[in-house]
Amino acid sequence: MFRSKRKPGDFSAELESHLQIETDRLREQGLPEAEARAAARRAFGNRTHAEERFYESTRWTRLDLLWKDIRFGLRMLSRSRASTAIAILTLALGIGANTAVFSLLNAVLLRNLPVQQPRELALFGRGQWAGSLDDFPNRSMQLFSYPFFREFRQKNQVFSDVAAISSLLFTTHGHVAGGANLEKINAELVSGTYFHTLGVDPILGRTLTAADDLHPGAHPVAVAGFSWWQRRLAQDPAVLSRTVTIGQTVYSIVGVAPPEFFGVTVGQSPDVWIPLAMEKEISPGWNGLEKNLFQSLYVIGRRKPGVSMEQASANTNLVFQQIIRSYAGAQPSAKQLEDLKRARIDLTPAATGLSMLRHQFSSPLEVLMGVVALVLLIACANVANLLLARASARQREIAVRMSIGAVRSRLIRQLLVESALMGFAGTALGVLFASAASRLLLMMVSGSEPVPISVAPDAQVLGVTLAVSMLTVLLFGVAPAFQATNIHLAPALREGRGTSASPSRHRLARGLIVGQVALSLLLLAGAGLFLRSLINLTNIDTGFDRQNVLLTGIDPVGAGYKEDARLEDMMERVEGSVGALPGVQAAAFSLFVFKDGGWTTGVTVPGRPKSPNDGDVDHNVVGPGYFAAMRMPIVLGRGLDERDNRAARKVAVINETMARTYFAGGSPLGRTFRIGEPDKENSPEWLDLEVVGVVKDAKYDHLTETTMAAAFYPHAQHTSYLYTLVTRSTGNSKALIPAIQRAIAAIDPNLPVTDSTTLTQVVDESVLNQRLVAQLSTFFGVLAAFLAAIGIYGVMSYGIARRTNEFGVRMALGAERHDVLWMVLRESLGLVLAGVAIGLALALALSRVATSLFYGVKPYDPLAIGLAVVAMIAIALVASYLPARRATRIDPLIALRYE
């Protein structure tokens, strides 16, 4: 505050000159030299004191002053413990909620990968899980084939190295370190260049190299993930002599990745990394190392130093076009040339890695971030109001201090120090809340399987929190501090303890209430809309009965099955054995159930011309009991049964939409179709399929999908790995788990039985996002309304205490209690209605932005918004009724003597 460039010596010289001049003057008046000097000193007073005050005004003493302010602030805060505690708690809630949501947002969306120079990494495409296993590239490509990756790595000039990563994290089963039990292992298949591209060094042994990824099936090596090494092998230092056996292959562990490294996909934590060359061994049903168009890999490149994203993009697309062009052969078709024109690679920065979570959660997390920011604003408004009320109580103290010479800026600073102290206490408590809350949030996000991401607050999160809390302090502290010191001394000194505040102060308090109500209404209305969306989603007719269905996973690959008669025999025996268990109505294997993805292609019906409106058909391979287990009613013909075996005619059951689209104007029964285009080669397995029945339409992958054509085929005619057994029971399906496990073990003790969930759970988790947003926005909406209620209560109580005298007079003059009550309520109602009006406008404007998160609800849904308005007004009335009732109990006699 004091800007001092003067040296102490200069100041002393000035004082010396003063004494000299004064001595001169007194001597001229006739005093002898010695006496004149003494008199001058006397008149000067305490010279040391003056010099001390000069020092005080220099920079260093400001720290000392700050310390004084802090001690004074602590004293003032401890004097009104209740309101201080409320303020700190309010701030802690606001800051805690912000920190918690931000930790998650940071972990999912913002944090850089723990690799060298993450900014040099570029992802090919946008990381969407969208590829094709046989189509010619014809758009912005997301996934790539292994031959493409190998050739690209050789030919490009802009990347120092390029890595490919399987887009599927394989959950398989194997024997660890020669153990007898089959254990679940998450294996990520990566190119040999993976660790080199990322710049990740092992903490033990070595990582994979390009030499580990040359010949299909020839490199049985694995790098262990740190947490798996820690969890499964207890950090055994002899890990390098251990092996993992998956299927028939024995993998040697050659190294251990560093603790912070989890791969490039946020939200996944592979147990082992295995070279892509081993794809067929890990995943016999899903491999295409030699197929040019088997596009299933993510590709990440590290730009050479000095190569910009634009340069990298230009060279990448050039090489991409050359390579793809060569796939078309010497005589590319017109369609291929057309496709090639549209095919491209959009490079995106990959510093933060890949994440399915990101696609799934970025918009809900952003909405939540907005919600908690609003809650924090409301909390700030509350604390500001509290400070205003406190400043009023201290009005006289401040007036006295100013009249005896305290500088306003000094007082403001002191009040701000008090606010900052509250802010820091609130932040500290808030960070504590946050560490619990972010774990809770992560649990809510995770569904049945915990998502392996770290949400512990890191430096970045704490930095943001600190910034937020500083901003908070400024927000709630500055206005009251200015208000408190903006007083007219004379009336303030004359007045008794807190009888009337300046009108502008009251205006600020009331403005804060209006703002709080507006924001709370916004949050309540949003919560209402999200809740309605969730209800709509859960009421969607799925076309199947989700109750009492157990989904049991098996891993035939891990147990060493091939896609042959032995596998088929095992599946039929399991279906028969589980289906015969008491309490089981039907049991069937299925390729896909719900939320499993799908296999979709076009189909061709002989004699029917193609129409551009033909959508793809969703195919599924199931056991005969599938429709009974899912309770999908057959509306025409028959379902699948034991007659449909390998020797019999190939059959299919189609859904109503497929019947309508492809077999319009007649019964589809007995007609045939084939998968794929007529001009394409296809395995004979999928030609000449006869329709034997029509099943009711259903949802196959997610609740909001538009109804699509679907066809079901018996696994007896299309033996393949099916990983899910669907069991319908008469009662609690979870109770069946041990019996089912025993039944399967009796057929093949080596077959791993993986997790069991219920269909209800799977369906519920498919709307996890919407549920999360609905639950949390409701929680925060209620919290906000509660904070607003505290604010209203505080301001009204204060206003009534201030007007005790007035109410006394009114009642003495004959005002009835209900008159007084109404007077008070009217005032608060006015504020609330103003807030509601502003909040409504905000809600309508904002909800349009968030429409993608709504389902079946208009942004101006009258029910949701109406309920929010009614709730807000009700809450506000209760909050002002309590102090208002106190006003009616005023005894006029006591009130008039109140001063």
Added chain:
Amino acid sequence: MSTREEKERLELLQGTLDLLILRTLIFGPQHGQGIARAIEQTSADELLVEHGALYPALQRLEAREWIAAAWGTSDNNRKARFYRLTRAGRKRLVEETTKWRRLAAAIGRILGPEAEEG
């Protein structure tokens, strides 16, 4: 009220001292001793300014750029630090004068009846 108490009160009344300094400087640049003398004389020696209290006040006013200072030579050829009013200081003086008049009047009204009761 003794003179001693009077002096202490003036020292505490920081805002007041500032006002008096600004007011004194309206007649032209002056050094510290001159300012002290001028206040004593114009108030007909009612107000006793402890000279030592003057300098921190001058320092403060200077820091706020209401006054500016430079070394010069006094009437009797002594080196002295001269202060003059800045434009901001002039403005401040007007504001402070108004404020003071209102405060004085208000305090006067309050103290008036109290004195009669006493």
